[in-house]
Amino acid sequence: MIGWLAVPRGWLDSFGEIGRFGVRVAGLVYSGRVFKFFGEGLRQAGILIFGSALIIWAFVFILGLQCGLQGAYFNRSIGAPSLAGLFSAYCDLREGLPYAFGYILAAKVGTGIVAELGAMRISDEIDALEVMGIQPLTFLCATRLLGAWIAIPFLYLVGIGIIYAASFLSVVNQVGDVSSGGYLLIFWMYQSPPDLIFSVIKGMTMATVIVLVGCYYGYTASGGPVGVGTATAKSMVFNIVAVHIIGMLGTVVFWGANPRAPIGG
Amino acid sequence: MAGAVERGLLPVKNVFEQVGVMMILTVKTLISAVRAPYPYGEELVWQLLFVLKLSWFPLMISTFALNLGAPGLQAAGVLSLFGALDRLGGFFVVIAIRWIGPLVTAVVVAGVAGTAITADLGARKIREELDALQVLGVDPVKNLVVPRFLALMIVTALLDIFAIVFGLSAGIAAELLYNQPLGGFFATLFSNATITDLWASVLMCTMFGAIVAVVCSYKGMSASGGAAGVGRAVNQAVVISLVAVFFFQFVVSSILLATNPELQAVR
Numbered sequence: 097m098i099g100w101l102a103v104p105r106g107w108l109d110s111f112g113e114i115g116r117f118g119v120r121v122a123g124l125v126y127s128g129r130v131f132k133f134f135g136e137g138l139r140q141a142g143i144l145i146f147g148s149a150l151i152i153w154a155f156v157f158i159l160g161l162q163c164g165l166q167g168a169y170f171n172r173s174i175g176a177p178s179l180a181g182l183f184s185a186y187c188d189l190r191e192g193l194p195y196a197f198g199y200i201l202a203a204k205v206g207t208g209i210v211a212e213l214g215a216m217r218i219s220d221e222i223d224a225l226e227v228m229g230i231q232p233l234t235f236l237c238a239t240r241l242l243g244a245w246i247a248i249p250f251l252y253l254v255g256i257g258i259i260y261a262a263s264f265l266s267v268v269n270q271v272g273d274v275s276s277g278g279y280l281l282i283f284w285m286y287q288s289p290p291d292l293i294f295s296v297i298k299g300m301t302m303a304t305v306i307v308l309v310g311c312y313y314g315y316t317a318s319g320g321p322v323g324v325g326t327a328t329a330k331s332m333v334f335n336i337v338a339v340h341i342i343g344m345l346g347t348v349v350f351w352g353a354n355p356r357a358p359i360g361g
Numbered sequence: 362m363a364g365a366v367e368r369g370l371l372p373v374k375n376v377f378e379q380v381g382v383m384m385i386l387t388v389k390t391l392i393s394a395v396r397a398p399y400p401y402g403e404e405l406v407w408q409l410l411f412v413l414k415l416s417w418f419p420l421m422i423s424t425f426a427l428n429l430g431a432p433g434l435q436a437a438g439v440l441s442l443f444g445a446l447d448r449l450g451g452f453f454v455v456i457a458i459r460w461i462g463p464l465v466t467a468v469v470v471a472g473v474a475g476t477a478i479t480a481d482l483g484a485r486k487i488r489e490e491l492d493a494l495q496v497l498g499v500d501p502v503k504n505l506v507v508p509r510f511l512a513l514m515i516v517t518a519l520l521d522i523f524a525i526v527f528g529l530s531a532g533i534a535a536e537l538l539y540n541q542p543l544g545g546f547f548a549t550l551f552s553n554a555t556i557t558d559l560w561a562s563v564l565m566c567t568m569f570g571a572i573v574a575v576v577c578s579y580k581g582m583s584a585s586g587g588a589a590g591v592g593r594a595v596n597q598a599v600v601i602s603l604v605a606v607f608f609f610q611f612v613v614s615s616i617l618l619a620t621n622p623e624l625q626a627v628r
Contacts, residue, residue, distance in 0.1 A: 191431040211592025218588040325480025325591040332472040344430035355438025
């Protein structure tokens with residue numbers, strides 16, 4: 097039976113190692129050594145797009161519906177139903193999309209990487225790669241990070257379109273307190289291109305951390321089939337907390353001092 | 362031609378099949394939970410403690426961070442332009458109690474306890490322990506799934522209260538960051554909060570616990586294919602539970618908000 101403080105203690109144990117591992121993998125990508133396996137990187141990007149894009153967008157769509165719904169009813173309760181666009185604009189672009197993206201990436205991509213690499217580690221395939229003279233860290237982890245960096249910005253941008261459409265549907269068509277013109281006026285007024293860039297930065301930071309954590313837990317898995325399962329579970333715990341902390345820090349850094357709203361001044 | 366159509370519809374068929382099997386497992390679990398004998402008491406307590414010990418710390422950090430960032434600082438930034446920071450309390454009823462409390466509880470429980478359940482049951486399935494249990498005449502649904510199902514339902518309800526408390530304290534932190542007195546926050550919080558909000562939140566969260574438990578148990582008990590299989594089962598289990606929970610919350614909150622007009626009364 098585990099103790100009450102087992103989870104935080106485990107993080108303290110592994111935090112430094114994950115950090116060092118992440119810096120090493122990111123260094124392999126930055127120094128260009130990964131381009132020896134550029135084809136594998138492209139293949140990983142392709143796997144990400146064909147395997148995960150639909151589920152990511154479906155998830156984002158549901159969160160967009162929820163954002164619009166809660167915003168429409170909240171604005172009714174303060175007596176300003178025509179301002180539902182304000183809530184949707186903030187909820188969709190600044191907070192909802194990065195979190196939805198982080199959750200589903202952690203669930204689909206992060207644990208997927210752990211399962212894949214962990215199985216390779218258990219069946220000694222990673223050692224076999226090393227014997228064949230291929231650096232496993234570059235070939236397995238750095239290519240996945242490169243693939244994520246190639247594919248995820250585009251998945252994210254399409255996700256923005258999808259979450260906007262979902263919020264529009266639930267505010268204008270489901271609740272129907274505000275006309276589509278009135279909704280869109282407020283909705284577009286309360287966002288600007290810098291917001292978009294900040295949101296993408298937030299999402300990409302989450303994606304990078306998720307891929308690196310997944311690679312770490314998969315690469316260091318041990319202990320047979322049980323070990324792979326436990327490593328997958330552990331990566332999910334770490335990723336969820338990391339997503340929330342990155343989300344909060346992003347909000348504090350980008351919008352904490354200046355809400356960037358077109359009011360006053 | 363017919364073959365191509367059949368192949369194209371295979372994923373859809375798969376989804377329906379899996380949903381159907383999960384429904385069957387839910388009903389089986391419910392029936393064997395209430396029908397005597399009740400051999401699962403000890404395991405239930407063990408699972409309760411296990412989930413609580415795993416989840417409390419990630420949940421605390423997650424709810425605090427999410428509520429401080431998303432509704433706290435973003436909304437406080439806009440409200441401070443209007444000079445209406447006391448309204449943040451009313452906003453936190455919507456966000457912390459109605460929406461994010463149950464949601465983050467479900468995400469954390471799915472990510473922490475759900476993955477652990479799938480990994481545990483999947484490993485037992487791979488090592489053929491579940492088959493051995495059945496040969497011994499021990500029903501795996503009654504002895505393994507039912508305690509996890511009940512434990513997750515109880516724990517999510519408990520953790521939901523915990524999440525609301527930490528969410529509201531994040532709101533208080535946001536008010537303090539803007540150097541506001543807390544009287545206005547509490548005044549709008551208590552005038553906007555209703556009993557319906559609270560019980561809906563807790564009930565919703567209990568349902569989330571049930572969804573996560575059934576999905577994760579099912580995926581663990583149907584794992585196959587060695588080490589890669591267990592990892593894949595955990596992956597699928599957590600994706601399905603997250604999507605199911607988000608979808609379920611949208612449906613429930615649509616119904617709740619549309620059928621309870623007193624929740625949107627201007628106060």
